[in-house]
Amino acid sequence: MAVVHPFKAWRPDPEQVEEIACVPYDVINTEEAQKLAEGKPHSFLHVIRPEIDLPEGTPYNDASVYQKGADNLKKLMNSEIFNQDDDSAVYVYRLIMDGRSQTGIFSCVSVEDYDHEVILKHELTRPDKEDDRTRHILTQSAHAEPVMLTYKDTQGIAALTKSTMNQNDPIYDFTAADGVQHTLWKIDQTKSMVSKFKSIEHLYVADGHHRCKSASRAAKEHRKINMNHTGNEEYNFFPAVLFPMDQMKILAYNRVIHQVPDNFLQTLSEQLTLRKNADPVPSKKGDITIYYDGNWYGATLPIKREPNSVDKLDVARLQQFLLSPLLNIDDPRRNENISFVGGIRGTDELKRRVDSGKAELAISMYPTDITELVQVSDDGLLMPPKSTWFEPKLRSGLLVHTF
Numbered sequence: 001m002a003v004v005h006p007f008k009a010w011r012p013d014p015e016q017v018e019e020i021a022c023v024p025y026d027v028i029n030t031e032e033a034q035k036l037a038e039g040k041p042h043s044f045l046h047v048i049r050p051e052i053d054l055p056e057g058t059p060y061n062d063a064s065v066y067q068k069g070a071d072n073l074k075k076l077m078n079s080e081i082f083n084q085d086d087d088s089a090v091y092v093y094r095l096i097m098d099g100r101s102q103t104g105i106f107s108c109v110s111v112e113d114y115d116h117e118v119i120l121k122h123e124l125t126r127p128d129k130e131d132d133r134t135r136h137i138l139t140q141s142a143h144a145e146p147v148m149l150t151y152k153d154t155q156g157i158a159a160l161t162k163s164t165m166n167q168n169d170p171i172y173d174f175t176a177a178d179g180v181q182h183t184l185w186k187i188d189q190t191k192s193m194v195s196k197f198k199s200i201e202h203l204y205v206a207d208g209h210h211r212c213k214s215a216s217r218a219a220k221e222h223r224k225i226n227m228n229h230t231g232n233e234e235y236n237f238f239p240a241v242l243f244p245m246d247q248m249k250i251l252a253y254n255r256v257i258h259q260v261p262d263n264f265l266q267t268l269s270e271q272l273t274l275r276k277n278a279d280p281v282p283s284k285k286g287d288i289t290i291y292y293d294g295n296w297y298g299a300t301l302p303i304k305r306e307p308n309s310v311d312k313l314d315v316a317r318l319q320q321f322l323l324s325p326l327l328n329i330d331d332p333r334r335n336e337n338i339s340f341v342g343g344i345r346g347t348d349e350l351k352r353r354v355d356s357g358k359a360e361l362a363i364s365m366y367p368t369d370i371t372e373l374v375q376v377s378d379d380g381l382l383m384p385p386k387s388t389w390f391e392p393k394l395r396s397g398l399l400v401h402t403f
Contacts, residue, residue, distance in 0.1 A: 002118055002151070004197040005108040005237045006088035006190050009399040010142075011171075016081040018174045020044050021182070021395040024145055026210075027342075030060075042081060044397030046072040048136075048144055061132055066139040073140050073400075084402075089186050090193050091171075091399065092164045093241050096181040097392040102247045103161060105193065106146065106184070108237035108401055109203065111219040114212050119149065119203045120377035123385065125213045126333070133214035134221075142402045143215060146239040146394055147208025150370065153244030156196045160189060172398065180392045184399075203242060204377050206370075207390045212238070222403075234403035241394055248370040251343030251389045252282075253315070254350055256359035257327060258337050264361070265292060267326055272299040280347035282366040285314060289347075289364040291354050309375045314366055315384045322363075333385045340386040343367065 012020040019040050025048040028036065033049040050069035051058055058065060076082045090107035113119045137143060164187050172184040187193050205212055215238035222235040261267065268274065268290070278289050278298030290297045301317035310316050323329040323338070332338050339359070341349055350362035368388050376383050 002197045002200040002203050003110040003113050004090060004105070004194045004242075005110060006090050006194065007108045007234070007237065007239070007401050008085050008088050009091075010077055010082060010084045010402060011399050012397065013081045013083070014172060016042060017172050017398070018176070020076075020081070021174075021176070021397045022048070023178075024393055024396050025049055027393060042076065042079075044076075044144070047076065047140075048396055061128075061135070066135045069136055069144075070139045070141075073142060073144065077402075088190070090190055091187060092161055092185040093394075093398075094165070094181075094183045095392045095394075096183075097179070097249075100249065102243060102249065102392065103165070104148075104241040104243035104247075105157070105161065105187075105197075106239070106241045106399055107193075109149065109240045109242075111216050111236050111238065112231070113203070114216050118201075119205060119212065121205050121209060121212070122373055122377045122381075122383045123205075123209045123387070124333075124382055125209050129210045130213050130217060133210050134217045137214055137218040138221060142400055143211075143238045144400055145208075145211060145396045146241050146399070147211045148206040148390060148394060149203045149240045149242045150206045150245050150248050150374070151200050151203050151242055152374075153246065154196065154199060156199075157193070158244070160187070160193055160196065164188065176395065180395075182395050182398070197242075202378070203240075204374055206243070206248065206373070206388070207393075208240075234401070237401070237403075239399065239401045245370050245374065249391055250367045250370060250373075251391050252365040252367045253343060253386045253389045254341045254347075254365050255318075255323075255363040255386075256339050256341060256350060256353050257329075257361040257363070258339070258359050260292075260327065260360045264326075268297075268299075268322075271321065271326060272301070274299055280351070280364055282364060285366050285369075286317070287366055288314070288318065291347075291350055291362040291364070292360070294355075308381065309372070309379045310381045310383060313368060313372060313376070313383060313387060315368065315387045318363065318365070319384055342389040344389065344391055 022044045033045050034052045037043040037045040093106040094103040168185045170183045175181045223229050275298035278296045302321045304311045329335045353359045
């Protein structure tokens, strides 16, 4: 039984929402954040990427970074352009990208559900990234950005979502600089929506594993110091947008290898059957396309006998039959010889990195399917790192949860 928790959201004035709302913290680096926030003093990047307001070279985990983020959020909340709703609510959030719409429920979910496997994970988290997000949450006394979850849809949720969109005027409706349209409605029948989610057995983390884990850690810290803890305090909940499975779009998560051994093409051809002049974008599951020495080579990945749900993933097959045996990349999370490129950047970015000398080889992947993600989660297994790239991305700064 999934818990959906209405909350009193802090949110921008509709006239300012386009300047305030921004991309999530983890899809850009500091330099990119600085450029996006240039000339935008109210951009939410000043909250989620506060190092852009500090001297160049300030470490991302310096105490001043966390304090600056908290100060910037407080300044925004004390302004006339950012206000808190009078009542607790849940919302409908629709994104339209390239003519395809994706509509979810924006609410808070329960830390207890995360801790007790109602919200299922499919990736490991890194302690350093957990530490970073946990400190931001604790210093700001807020969850500044939502996570992306998915669920197996029911007719009741879909019907109430549709009626909200048809009968209510949106509180926001704008198109961001990247061409994605963001529309948000407040749900009138809050209790009904909360009740309908009680029939959902599991929620699945799509994007935001570190934010989920950090919310759990922050709640644990508050439980330690709150002698009157009841479980109903706002720190026990964190914001999420919940999308039905059939609306989720996953792009490929591609790889680049910075250095390869001499005569690597010969070694590779002994392991895989290569097809020269292949299409840079693989056309079906199990296929990859490799860019090396100015050419695109197609190949089909082998698969283990009697594979489990993880072994069937293309990213796992790549690890088992290419990265580990041929390139000695046994732990792609920590190996500096591999980098990951989100599919939104396209295969031209792979070619550019190799042609410019920043890498020697690139691997174009076929996207993981949402049903594969859910199956791995249901089996209690973990996917290899960087298995999924979800688009479109949620906008940060639309609804902020404080505690």
